[in-house]
Amino acid sequence: MSHHQVHYELFTRRTPQASWVLEMAGESRESVTLTAEELLKSGRSAVRVTKETLDPETGEYRSLTLLDKGVSAPQKKVKLPPATDTVCISPQDLYSVHSREKISRLLEDWLKLQGVTTFELLHRPDLAERLEASGSELLHVVQKLSVPESHETGQDLHELMRRWTGLIDRACTRLIQDGRKALFPVMTPENCLSLIDRLHEHPERAYIFGGALAAVLKGQRRSSTKLEILLSYAKLITAYLEAHADHEWALQVVEIPVTEIFGLRASLNEILGQNADLGDAMTVMTRMAAGREVAVIARSDARVARLMPPLAGVLGGYHDLIRDGHLSQLSFHISKRLVEELKSPRRLKPSDPEAEIETLRVLALCMTAAGRDEAQRDDIKDAFVERSKRLVSAEFVTSLLETAETPVEEADRLIWLCENMVGAANKRQAARWLSQIVGTAKFERHMRENSQSAAQRLLALAQMQGRVAAAALVDQDGREVSQKLGEIGNLIATDVKLLAHILRGGASAMQKFSMLLSFAAGQSAPFGPLSDQARAEAMKMLRDPDIRSGLSSQPQVLATLKPMMQAAGLAA
Helix, strand or coil, X not given: CCHHHEEEEEEEECCCCCCCEEEEEECCHHHHHHHHHHHHHCCXXXXXXXXXXXXXXXXXXXXEEEEEEECCCCCCCCCCCCCCCCCCCCXXXXXXXXXXXXXXXXXXXXXXXXXXCHHHHHHCHHHHHHHHHHCHHHHHHHHHHHHHHHHHHCCCHHHHHHHHHHHHHHXXXXXHHHHHCCCCCCCCCCCHHHHHHHHCCCCCXXXXXXXXXXXXXXCCCCHHHHHHHXXXXXXXXXXHHCCCHHHHHHHHHHHHHHHHHHCCHHHHHHHHCCCCCHHHXXXXXXXXXXXXXXXXXXXXXXXXXXXXXXXXXXXXXXXXHHHCCCCHHHHHHHHHHHHHHHHCCCCCCCCCHHHHHHHHHHHHHHHHHHCCCHHHHHHHHHHHHHHHHHHCCHHHHHHHXXXXXXXXXXXXXXXXXXXXXXXXXXXXXXXXXXXXXXXCHHHHHHHHHCCCCHXXXXXXXXXXXXXXXXXXXXXXXXXXXXXXXXXXXXXXXXXXXXXXXXXXXXXXXXXXXXXXXXXXCCCCCCCCHHHHHHHHHHHHHHCCHHHHHHHHHCHXXXXXXXXXXXXXXXXX
């Protein structure tokens, strides 16, 4: 083989995901290999050197890899063929929970325009005819179904579109023909129970009963009216189930449109009124889904009782059914929607940030108590962490402080915000907002110069400091705020020479000792330089034999002072 029949090629990749690129070709193996090593050191992700030998018989080159160094390319996921042609292969498959949810998303605008739910579309022949005649609406649905499935499975797009079109045509044809054959009986409250008995052994009892129920709802566009009608049938059936437990399937059919209606955002707004906001809707949904837990908490928490009063009317009817152990799917979907709304960007109370914090606190208390298992409680906690992120945003904090008249009121609102935060990062951000207010000269000046007495100002600082400690902020953040409050308290006491007045005043020794203890224990003044000085003075007084004998001779006084002495570190 001649010298010209062999050469060497150098390929490189700039990143692990990039394709191989030919950098150079040469007849010197040493030169090409050396260049490859230099390119690898200079930042190339990977290099490869191949020996290319010409086959004189075929005229083609045979390739042999001599060098392959660097980061390997990530392995591509292998597309597995689908177990079945599509998720839905027969018209009956369109009635499953998963299929109904997908239909609701794909036909959301059309359903809203018609004023119907997915359940009604799947059980009313007139709606099937209307949808079939729409043409472009169905074409869009087929495209939305076929394109993602084609990308995921690798199947031919046009074949999938033909398959989905055929399935939808068969489903519409079946429903229209069943309507013409009068398969769906006329149902009234009077014959409802006898109809359930007659259909009990029928293989398609849910489909036929659903058609009869959908016909009852025909002509009703208002969600509130539909819910009233469905509630009347649900009550009939639940009473009937006491003696016929095996007929539970009928209540499950009624539950489907109820769940779909409550899943519509406009439904609760229609029932609660145009002035209802997301916070109102969520408190109502929580009361419905967790009525038993809310009732227990409301007996001991006035805020819960005020924000989540007992439900009346149609909402009260569904609340009672859920409380009695019925409509489990409705309860599940309401709980799921509550979590989704918490994670959404919508404000609970757009015009009232203080009410938003209060509503969120009540929701957290009730939803956590209603969590069925550890996994659900974790989901609820994650949702509140996500919602808390929005409460520490600059926009929300600005609206929260907008109506505050004094720096003290600003600090009070931010402490309240800290108390209601979930998640370490959110608590840290809330503490930073608080620190910015407490650390300003304006806050210090207001505390030192306002018209309240020194004792009142010191008490206010002590209460703030106690709330900051109870908010369980990250250690460093909480310490900074508490330290600043303590420093301001010391400045106030220094301004009026408070300790000197107490020690030189005309009060009895026991009264002086009691006042010093209240400062040292952080009850009448914040912990800090002032409490340290008060503790030192109390220690001196405690060495006085008169004070010691007075405490010994008055057990009731000692019992009153002992908690403060323990808090101040003067007693075990």
